Amino acid sequence: MQFQDLTPKQEADLVKCTFGRADIWMGWAAGRPHDRPLRSLKEVMAKGLEGYQRLLHSTLPPRAHALLGRVRSLLKYFSSYLPRRPAAQAYRTTSMETP
Numbered sequence: 001m002q003f004q005d006l007t008p009k010q011e012a013d014l015v016k017c018t019f020g021r022a023d024i025w026m027g028w029a030a031g032r033p034h035d036r037p038l039r040s041l042k043e044v045m046a047k048g049l050e051g052y053q054r055l056l057h058s059t060l061p062p063r064a065h066a067l068l069g070r071v072r073s074l075l076k077y078f079s080s081y082l083p084r085r086p087a088a089q090a091y092r093t094t095s096m097e098t099p
């Protein structure tokens with residue numbers, strides 16, 4: 001949407017109409033998932049790496065695929081040592097009541 005050739009009075013009226021009530025914008029994100037930019041970046045990077053992996057897989061000779069599988073297994077092994085957040089279930093407390 002574009003507004004062309006507005007007079008200064010019309011521009012002021014447009015701004016008042018659009019941004020006049022701050023309370024209108026208070027609940028705009030209600031019901032939307034919390035923004036996680038680093039997680040999104042991780043997902044985009046993973047998709048990019050997956051694309052490069054497919055490209056490499058399609059251009060390598062068949063006997064190099066075994067070597068690539070071993071390298072992938074080695075990377076998976078080393079990545080298991082990266083810090084991770086514990087599962088949410090680990091923090092749930094159990095009731096101390098007896099049945």
